[in-house]
Amino acid sequence: QVQVVESGGGLVQAGGSLRLSCAASGSTFSFIVMGWHRQAPGKERELVAAITSGGSTNYADPVKGRFTISRDNAKNTVYLQMNSLKPEDTAVYYCYTRTGVAAYWGQGTQVTVSL
Secondary structure, three states, X not given: OOEEEEEOOEEEEOXXXXXXXXXXXXXXXXXOEEEEEEEOOOOXXXXXXXXXXXXXXXXXXXXXXXXXXXXXXXXXXXXXXXXXXXXXXXXXXEEEEEOOOXXXXXXXXXXXXXX
16 A cells, blocks of 8 residues: 655744655555645645656746755655745645556645745
8 A cells, every 4th residue: 555654844934944755655666756736725736846756857936946856766755845935835735656557645734834
């Protein structure tokens, strides 16, 4: 059974930083893509950033230059370093991963950015 476990959310003041971590386990297939989505109250879930096992990255425009995604393939773990946080970054952040046959989601971690 595949498990996706996030950690690292919390409350931070605007301009601050947080680092999210997500570990995936339990699949016999490789985790080809790992990444993060977020969902703010009253809004749809949106992509934040993603990274392939080969290291190719993709970022949503609002976070470019502020967030950095990375991964440790040996540990099937993905990280999201979030700098210069803004109140509009407040959301539940969901880790996701995709193998060749299925996609999996974590339960989400709350990130709250105060003024």
